Amino acid sequence: xxxxxxxxxxxxxxxxxxxxxxxxxxxxxxxxxxxxxxxxxxxxxxxxxxxxxxxxxxxxxxxxxxxxxxxxxxxxxxxxxxxxxxxxxxxxxxxxxxxxxxxxxxxxxxxxxxxxxxxxxxxxxxxxxxxxxxxxxxxxxxxxxxxxxxxxxxxxxxxxxxxxxxxxxxxxxxxxxxxxxxxxxxxxxxxxxxxxxxxxxxxxxxxxxxxxxxxxxxxxxxxxxxxxxxxxxxxxxxxxxxxxxxxxxxxxxxxxxxxxxxxxx
Amino acid sequence: xxxxxxxxxxxxxxxxxxxxxxxxxxxxxxxxxxxxxxxxxxxxxxxxxxxxxxxxxxxxxxxxxxxxxxxxxxxxxxxxxxxxxxxxxxxxxxxxxxxxxxxxxxxxxxxxxxxxxxxxxxxxxxxxxxxxxxxxxxxxxxxxxxxxxxxxxxxxxxxxxxxxxxxxxxxxxxxxxxxxxxxxxxxxxxxxxxxxxxxxxxxxxxxxxxxxxxxxxxxxxxxxxxxxxxxxxxxxxxxxxxxxxxxxxxxxxxxxxxxx
Numbered sequence: 335x336x337x338x339x340x341x342x343x344x345x346x347x348x349x350x351x352x353x354x355x356x357x358x359x360x361x362x363x364x365x366x367x368x369x370x371x372x373x374x375x376x377x378x379x380x381x382x383x384x385x386x387x388x389x390x391x392x393x394x395x396x397x398x399x400x401x402x403x404x405x406x407x408x409x410x411x412x413x414x415x416x417x418x419x420x421x422x423x424x425x426x427x428x429x430x431x432x433x434x435x436x437x438x439x440x441x442x443x444x445x446x447x448x449x450x451x452x453x454x455x456x457x458x459x460x461x462x463x464x465x466x467x468x469x470x471x472x473x474x475x476x477x478x479x480x481x482x483x484x485x486x487x488x489x490x491x492x493x494x495x496x497x498x499x500x501x502x503x504x505x506x507x508x509x510x511x512x513x514x515x516x517x518x519x520x521x522x523x524x525x526x527x528x529x530x531x532x533x534x535x536x537x538x539x540x541x542x543x544x545x546x547x548x549x550x551x552x553x554x555x556x557x558x559x560x561x562x563x564x565x566x567x568x569x570x571x572x573x574x575x576x577x578x579x580x581x582x583x584x585x586x587x588x589x590x591x592x593x594x595x596x597x598x599x
Numbered sequence: 600x601x602x603x604x605x606x607x608x609x610x611x612x613x614x615x616x617x618x619x620x621x622x623x624x625x626x627x628x629x630x631x632x633x634x635x636x637x638x639x640x641x642x643x644x645x646x647x648x649x650x651x652x653x654x655x656x657x658x659x660x661x662x663x664x665x666x667x668x669x670x671x672x673x674x675x676x677x678x679x680x681x682x683x684x685x686x687x688x689x690x691x692x693x694x695x696x697x698x699x700x701x702x703x704x705x706x707x708x709x710x711x712x713x714x715x716x717x718x719x720x721x722x723x724x725x726x727x728x729x730x731x732x733x734x735x736x737x738x739x740x741x742x743x744x745x746x747x748x749x750x751x752x753x754x755x756x757x758x759x760x761x762x763x764x765x766x767x768x769x770x771x772x773x774x775x776x777x778x779x780x781x782x783x784x785x786x787x788x789x790x791x792x793x794x795x796x797x798x799x800x801x802x803x804x805x806x807x808x809x810x811x812x813x814x815x816x817x818x819x820x821x822x823x824x825x826x827x828x829x830x831x832x833x834x835x836x837x838x839x840x841x842x843x844x845x846x847x848x849x850x851x852x853x854x855x856x857x858x859x
Contacts, residue, residue, distance in 0.1 A: 389758070389759055391755075391758055391759075407759070409755075409759040411753065411755040411756060411759070414755075415753075416752055416753065417628060417630075419627055419628050419803060420628045420748075420751060420752060420809060421803065421806040421807055421808055421809065421811065421812055422752065422808065422809065423807060423808060426808045426809070427752070430745065430748060430749040430752060430756075430760075431745040431746055431748075431749040431757070431760050431762060432745075432760070433745070455807075471756075
């Protein structure tokens with residue numbers, strides 16, 4: 335593996351045909367091997383478009399995206415809805431579109447904690463189970479980069495925390511880099527190496543500490559949110575609770591943080 | 600003891616269900632039933648135009664059905680209200696087809712055969728068309744199977760795996776046009792989409808995988824053809840409607856035993 339970034343965007347600009355305002359304007363970022371990068375931003379800030387650009391699914395108006403040659407990307411889209419008219423076991427789903435061996439299927443499922451679900455119909459799984467199956471599918475072909483678009487939608491708070499722990503484990507086991515879009519500011523920032531705060535353009539980026547202290551971030555998400563994050567990180571330094579769940583009065587701050595987020599939207 | 604015409608009818612019917620079984624599954628999964636109707640109704644216009652121009656009927660029917668399929672897919676892609684667009688196109692095509700048919704002397708008296716099928720009148724040349732078309736559709740579906748199923752489950756996942764959902768839709772459009780053209784002699788333009796939807800819907804309650812459902816739908820279609828032909832022979836019923844009625848009865852009888 336070479337030392338350069340897996341993927342690097344330079345002055346990336348995307349616009350819907352005929353639209354006056356660009357969805358993304360002059361966006362720069364890069365993702366290095368093994369790094370967890372999180373994109374945060376209000377609704378309509380271009381997060382999903384950024385993901386689609388990374389995958390090569392949208393035409394760029396200007397700028398460029400450089401990918402390492404033969405870059406293998408594993409992808410978990412936002413809100414995967416599968417019509418229950420299509421009969422599909424988890425095992426069969428993992429073989430779409432490339433057929434894989436039973437051994438590879440079991441290995442991927444156990445890596446994401448979805449052991450034993452092979453024979454289940456995918457439309458009968460709980461939200462958390464289906465998310466783990468999607469993640470397992472994205473790991474099948476030894477990805478160097480995992481792209482997760484709001485992967486925790488529909489999960490409850492413990493489910494969200496557990497999901498990010500899982501991502502961290504996968505990063506350690508496989509060395510894959512992770513690009514993640516998220517609304518779960520608090521948890522996600524704790525788990526990230528680099529945060530990109532997006533609102534059509536890159537408002538600010540850097541380590542979670544830098545970003546949460548940045549005035550641009552506070553303007554976008556509220557000062558309350560930044561303070562909560564600082565408090566949470568402080569508490570976390572002294573709190574080695576194994577579940578990793580937020581404890582005590584923290585839950586109130588979490589609520590406040592989400593309130594602030596909604597307010598901005 | 601079996602007459603030649605009955606054997607030809609059975610062979611034609613089996614050929615059609617070979618294509619209609621698996622294709623019908625996609626119709627059910629993708630909610631394309633109305634799309635099937637639009638294509639089938641356009642086929643009547645295709646028959647009328649072919650006869651008026653002296654072109655081979657099967658080719659003319661496929662041609663018009665392909666144009667209709669492309670038009671519908673194009674409108675759907677542009678974000679028009681698909682329901683409304685399909686309603687206008689499907690019934691507009693049927694109305695134009697009926698008007699055109701009334702102007703063509705050869706077709707006017709024969710119209711029932713195109714609307715409701717005339718499987719007992721199938722000739723050797725028809726068998727070649729039916730089996731040629733059905734083999735083509737089945738081959739196309741088997742060739743593209745993994746990509747088609749992936750794009751049906753989720754277009755974004757498909758795109759991330761390098762599959763172009765638009766191309767797979769086009770393949771289904773073509774498969775639909777060919778299937779309609781070869782099925783129109785068997786069950787008629789008005790009942791083609793029933794032959795696609797009903798066996799697949801019956802199979803849905805018992806299948807565990809897409810392939811399982813496609814095979815079951817084909818078998819149920821074959822049983823429906825046999826039962827319909829039998830009923831037609833013994834009770835002098837119209838064969839096309841008897842085939843669809845058999846398929847609908849199988850669906851109803853299977854309802855209490857559905858697994859999912």
